[in-house]
Amino acid sequence: MTVQSTPAGAVQSDRPGGAGDETGRGGLAGRAGGAGLRRVFRRGHHLWFALPSIALVLVFFAGPFAANCVFAFLNWTGYSGTIRWTGLGNFRLVNELGILRHAIVVTVVYAITSMVVQNVVSLPLATALQQTNRVNSVFRSIFFIPVLISPLAAGYIWAAVLSPQGPFNAFVSALVPGGFHYSWLGNNVSSLITVAAIDAWKWTGLVTLVYIAGLSRIPRVVIEAATIDGANAWRRFWSIKFPLLAPSFTFNVVVTLVGALSAFDVIMSTTGGGPGDATTVLNIAVYGQYGHGYFGTASALSLVVSLLAIGTAVPLMAWLRRREVPV
Amino acid sequence: MTTARIRVRRGTRRRPRLRTGLRYTLLSLFALPWIVVPFWTLLVNSFKSDSESGVLSLGWPKQWSAGANYSTVIHQGTYFAGLENSLLVGVPTILAVLLFGSMAAWAYARSGSRSLRFAYYASSLSILLPPAIIPTVYILTHLGLNGSRAGYMLTIAGTRLGVVIFLATGFIRSLPSDYEEAAQIDGASKWQVYWRMILPLLAPVLFTGGILLVINVWNDFFFALFLLQGQSRATLPLTLFQFASSSLMSVRWNLVFAHVILSSLPLMIVYILLQRRVLSGLTEGGTTG
Numbered sequence: 353m354t355v356q357s358t359p360a361g362a363v364q365s366d367r368p369g370g371a372g373d374e375t376g377r378g379g380l381a382g383r384a385g386g387a388g389l390r391r392v393f394r395r396g397h398h399l400w401f402a403l404p405s406i407a408l409v410l411v412f413f414a415g416p417f418a419a420n421c422v423f424a425f426l427n428w429t430g431y432s433g434t435i436r437w438t439g440l441g442n443f444r445l446v447n448e449l450g451i452l453r454h455a456i457v458v459t460v461v462y463a464i465t466s467m468v469v470q471n472v473v474s475l476p477l478a479t480a481l482q483q484t485n486r487v488n489s490v491f492r493s494i495f496f497i498p499v500l501i502s503p504l505a506a507g508y509i510w511a512a513v514l515s516p517q518g519p520f521n522a523f524v525s526a527l528v529p530g531g532f533h534y535s536w537l538g539n540n541v542s543s544l545i546t547v548a549a550i551d552a553w554k555w556t557g558l559v560t561l562v563y564i565a566g567l568s569r570i571p572r573v574v575i576e577a578a579t580i581d582g583a584n585a586w587r588r589f590w591s592i593k594f595p596l597l598a599p600s601f602t603f604n605v606v607v608t609l610v611g612a613l614s615a616f617d618v619i620m621s622t623t624g625g626g627p628g629d630a631t632t633v634l635n636i637a638v639y640g641q642y643g644h645g646y647f648g649t650a651s652a653l654s655l656v657v658s659l660l661a662i663g664t665a666v667p668l669m670a671w672l673r674r675r676e677v678p679v
Numbered sequence: 680m681t682t683a684r685i686r687v688r689r690g691t692r693r694r695p696r697l698r699t700g701l702r703y704t705l706l707s708l709f710a711l712p713w714i715v716v717p718f719w720t721l722l723v724n725s726f727k728s729d730s731e732s733g734v735l736s737l738g739w740p741k742q743w744s745a746g747a748n749y750s751t752v753i754h755q756g757t758y759f760a761g762l763e764n765s766l767l768v769g770v771p772t773i774l775a776v777l778l779f780g781s782m783a784a785w786a787y788a789r790s791g792s793r794s795l796r797f798a799y800y801a802s803s804l805s806i807l808l809p810p811a812i813i814p815t816v817y818i819l820t821h822l823g824l825n826g827s828r829a830g831y832m833l834t835i836a837g838t839r840l841g842v843v844i845f846l847a848t849g850f851i852r853s854l855p856s857d858y859e860e861a862a863q864i865d866g867a868s869k870w871q872v873y874w875r876m877i878l879p880l881l882a883p884v885l886f887t888g889g890i891l892l893v894i895n896v897w898n899d900f901f902f903a904l905f906l907l908q909g910q911s912r913a914t915l916p917l918t919l920f921q922f923a924s925s926s927l928m929s930v931r932w933n934l935v936f937a938h939v940i941l942s943s944l945p946l947m948i949v950y951i952l953l954q955r956r957v958l959s960g961l962t963e964g965g966t967t968g
Contacts, residue, residue, distance in 0.1 A: 398786035398795060401873065405783035405840050406798050412815065412837025413805045419814035477709075480702050491706050493954045494714055500946045502898035502916045505939040508923060509717045512724070512932050518735045519720055520712075553713070558961070565962040606807070614809035617900045620920065635809075635901075642813060642905070651813045658809060665807050 420658065423651035430645025442652035451629075451637050456656065459633040462548045463612035463664075469552035470559045470608045471601075477556070478563030479589060492564070496557035506554040507547075507621030511537060514546060537623050540630040547631050551618045555611070559604050566600030567593060598676035605672060610665050614657055634660070725749075725936035732933035748937040752922070756938050757910065761918030762945070764828075765897060768914055772832045772839075773892050777885050779836070780843030785877050787844065788851035789859075799848060805841035810834075812905050819906065826908030834906060835896055843888040850884045851877065887960045897946055915942040 427438035446452040477495065481488045498506060514520050514536040524532040536546045570593060578588050594601075616635040619625060625632040625640070632640075634657045641650035716737070724732045726745040752758055787799040815834055816825060824830030862872050878885075900916040907913060913921065919942045923935045950957060 398790035398792065400786075401869070402783040402786035402790075402795060402798060404779040405802065405844060408779065408833065408837040409798070409802045409805065409840055410837075411818065412834045413810070413841075414801050416811040416814035416818060417808065419817065420811035423814055423817070477706075480706055487703060489955070489958070491710070492958055494710060496954075496958060497714060497718070497947075497950075499894060500950055501939070501943045502900060502919070504898075504900050504916050504919055504923075505943055508919075508935050508939055509721050512735055512936070513717050513720050515735060519716055519737050522736075561958065561961045568962070610807050614901075617916075620900070620904075621923065638812065639904075647813055647817075651811075654809075654811055654813055658811065661808055 417658070420651055420655050423648065424655040426648050426651070428648040428651075430647065438648065442649045446637075446641075446649050446653060451632075452653070452656070454629060455632055455634045455637045455653065456660070458544060458629075458631065459613055459615070459635075459657070459660065461544055462551075462615055462631075462633055463609050465545055465548035466552045466555075466612035466615070467605060467609040469549050470556050471604055473552070474556050474560035474563055474604075478560045478567055479593070481560070482564055482567045484568075492561070495560060498554050499557040501554070503551065503554050503617035504621040506550055507618045510546075510550040510553070511622045538627055540627060543623055543627060543630050547619050547622050548612070548615075550622065551612060551615055552608075554618070555608065559608060562600050562604055563597065566597045570596045595675075598672070602669065602672040602676065606665055606669050609668065610661050613661050613664065721936050721939060724932050725940050727933050729931055729933060732931070732936070735932060744933070745937075748933050749941065751934055752937045752941055756922040756934075756941075757913070757918055758915075758938070758941050760911070761913055761915040761942070764912055765914040765945075768828055768832055768835075769893075769896050772835050773889065773896055775832075776836050776839050776843055776892060777889055780840045780888070781847050781878060781881050781885060782873060783840070784844050784847030784881075785851055785873055787848045789856060799844065802841045802844045805838050806845060810838050810902070812901070816905060826906070826912070828907070828912055831902060831906045831912075834902055835899065838902075839892060839895060842891055843885070846884050846888050847881055850881060854880065883960065883963075886956070890957055890960055893946070893949075918942070 424442060425437060425439055426435050427441060428435045443452065481492050481495075501509075512518055516533040516535045516538070520536075521532050521534060524534075534542070537543050574592055574596070575588060578592050583591065614635055615633050616639070619631050619633060619636055623631045625636040634653050638650045638653045638657070641647075641653060719737060720735065723737065723740065724735060725748060726743060727740040727748075728742045728744045731740060731742060783798075783802070787795055790796075819825040819827075819830040819834070822830065824833070859872050859876060862876060863869070867875070898916055899914070900920065903914050903917045904920070907917060910921070919938050922938050
């Protein structure tokens with residue numbers, strides 16, 4: 353309602369200015385030559401408005417993306433002036449070095465862990481905070497705080513909390529006899545899961561808000577009808593809310609999973625890829641190759657990240673979309 | 680039938696207060712390890728001396744050395760240089776992305792042209808696809824912008840426009856175009872229609888997009904590490920990383936934490952002032968999957 357009344361008001365207040373501009377535009381079109389060109393200009397206006405964006409996206413997103421598909425197959429290092437086509441040479445090289453397969457496995461485990469933690473934590477959190485009242489607003493704003501800090505900062509904070517003598521182990525020590533000084537980030541097994549969970553912690557607040565938005569779009573009558581029919585809270589959630597939440601669920605699962613495939617920051621501030629190469633995800637490996645001047649292999653690994661992202665997002669989206677029910 | 684309904688209704692009337700109490704208790708119990716402990720660890724240890732913060736306890740500092748810690752961060756950690764760089768890079772980039780993104784969104788929403796539709800999809804893809812960093816460095820080098828602020832800003836803009844374009848295009852498509860046409864028949868130029876009609880209507884969407892942009896751009900570390908060269912251009916995340924990497928070997932948590940607090944402070948202040956609008960903007964705004 354209000355949306356419709358605003359433009360009308362805006363137009364009316366604009367009329368004097370609009371009339372003034374008419375002559376200006378007429379002059380420009382006249383100079384360009386006649387009504388025919390004016391029509392072209394009119395139709396082409398869309399292009400003019402999109403042009404800055406198109407240029408930026410083309411040069412700094414689409415261009416590099418396309419170039420990466422070429423660079424990945426070039427023998428190109430900082431130590432030699434010549435750049436040669438090498439076919440799958442870069443991929444073979446990183447595979448022989450034991451980087452490729454390991455980094456893919458680490459990246460996939462990281463992404464799945466992070467996605468699962470984010471959604472498993474935020475879904476009940478959103479259900480608990482769905483109603484807008486004063487207490488819930490306070491909780492919502494508290495749980496949102498980690499979203500605002502940088503992933504680097506999140507890494508430093510949790511590296512301290514989870515350090516062998518840190519508060520987390522101190523708490524566990526109080527429960528189990530004999531003290532507990534496990535190095536969460538220093539062990540091959542736990543470090544990967546731990547960094548992924550830290551990443552998840554940083555974004556959970558945002559995922560929760562998306563679920564809250566999705567929950568509040570569910571028509572009240574449906575929930576009330578189920579309540580009257582005797583469905584308890586548990587049943588109402590799984591039989592009504594969760595199926596109707598499918599669009600938010602699709603969005604969150606895809607975004608968190610694909611986002612975590614390009615993990616970098618949290619790892620840099622916690623383990624740096626270690627211990628050994630236990631947390632060396634693809635992007636960390638890209639940085640390593642790049643830092644040593646191996647631009648070809650760095651591009652190859654970077655292309656693998658892109659392929660993983662596309663290969664995950666497209667089928668996942670198609671599959672999750674199928675179970676969405678129109679409300 | 681009727682008895683069952685009465686039983687249900689009585690049950691739901693008595694239960695809410697009990698259940699609300701239980702819910703708030705559970706939420707508080709969850710917030711304790713999830714929010715309170717990490718941020719308390721951060722805050723209290725940033726006030727402690729080197730040796731005391733090494734223990735990482737949650738206790739109040741016995742020896743107060745907040746002044747020394749924070750001044751070390753400000754001087755050795757080049758905090759204000761980082762803050763200046765972050766603002767210098769972030770503010771114009773975000774404003775430009777909102778402006779160009781909303782302009783393009785109007786074009787994409789109202790045009791039937793196939794090439795523009797393709798451009799729209801390509802832009803939206805940048806939300807999901809990870810950036811190709813090596814070619815970006817290559818392109819910037821050839822433009823003579825490698826390592827510079829301008830190159831960094833252009834790259835951020837090119838890879839972040841997608842979010843604004845995606846949100847705003849969807850929103851404009853849901854609006855009737857009659858008013859725009861009426862305004863144009865009345866003699867308003869395209870630019871006037873955009874500036875006086877489309878842009879004000881887009882305000883809530885751009886606010887939502889702006890929040891996401893601020894969070895992403897202010898905290899960006901990946902691009903900054905690859906694209907910004909030299910201490911003099913380092914943004915806050917880069918400053919934090921350089922500072923922490925240089926002293927982390929001796930694990931001086933008090934200093935790292937003081938830097939984390941100072942780097943997070945600007946966004947925290949903005950958040951405290953605008954939190955209600957930020958949260959409602961994100962729940963009611965463009966998150967329509």
